[in-house]
Amino acid sequence: MPSLKDIKKRIGSVKNTQQITKAMKMVAAAKLRRAQEAAVAARPYAEKMQAVLSNLAKREEADAHPLLSKRGTGRALVVLMTADRGLCGGFNANVSKAAERFIHANEQGFDELDLMIIGRKGRDFLKNRLGDKIIKVYENITADASYKTAALIGQEIIDNYTSEKYDAVYVVYNAFQSAIVQNVTLEQVLPIQPAEAAAEDESVIDYLYEPNRGQVLAEILPKMVEVQIFRALVESNASEQGARMSSMDSASRNASEMISKLTLQYNRARQAAITKELMEIISGSESIK
């Protein structure tokens, strides 16, 4: 049976922890609102891009541009998006495990799979398991992801692809659904896969290209990659804040529960001590009589 003082100390420390988790929850909630807005705002652009692309695909052969054509199964790159900080439930572990599974399963039968990691936690998680596959780690870019950052990463990926270092590029990230729900999502970035064209019999009128077909494709397709990266970044950021908020919320609740349990224990122990003391006094005075 712990002493009164011990219990009191524990209550104090749990209260301290609760204060921290509560504060973190508030911060995450505030950040979530901003991140969520950004994620939602980025969606129309990405969707429109997809729509334009699938319109384009109806009219073009698959090998009209290097970024569209399918290649062999040599090397592939997996881009994993995680957070820089922990304390957000299973957020980092889930997405990292998904990437690990994908690499182990290797369903397409690639000769070699490399990992590019965005976020410190993903690196920490996979360093010991897939350390030899990690070729690059970016840190501190998820918190306020700008389109510019995404464009730089997109450009790097495209360069690696066009120089035939990689034959396919995938991205794994947490898609934002709601503050409590994140979906681990795996998408193929390169070669670009346009959404399935709807009906085949639909009469398709050729596009008028300005300035010309080659140039339009050359400008739009790299853009598509950048947009996909950007979207994954903002979605991942929103998911992170959501995950942190809900996990800190449950941590605060657990702390309250623990405090009330400990308080009960403390009161019982106090009462027992008083009873014991009373008995001692009474029996002492009895013996004097």
Added chain:
Amino acid sequence: MADKLKLEMVTPYKRLLSEEVDELTAPGFVGELGILPGHTPLLTTLKVGELSYKKDNEQFHVAVNWGYLEVEDDTVTVLVDTAEKSDEIDFARAKAALDRAEDALKSLPLEDKKHIIMEAALQRALIRIQVAGKKGY
């Protein structure tokens, strides 16, 4: 045939416009182009410039940065990096950017890589000032 065009303009950061318009004029890569309802499917890149459209006999102006435009079934989709409506432009900031770009251009040699960047900045600032000067919105 519909007598209106559906105009959708989105940037990576937000959906800027989604409305029915009568006609629009865009800064196409090879030159200004006007689009009326019933236009044939078209895909073009846009350069830095001014996009204007007419709605209920009122003219609106938007400054756009690099992007592209798709016309299909009387729907015009404009995807641009940045776009500002004429009333959203910070005139003082655009002016400052213009001065900065001009100064830099004077001092930089032509071969310098930065020359191209500053030239683009100059162009953007000019367009902003041009659009900000117009009414509408």
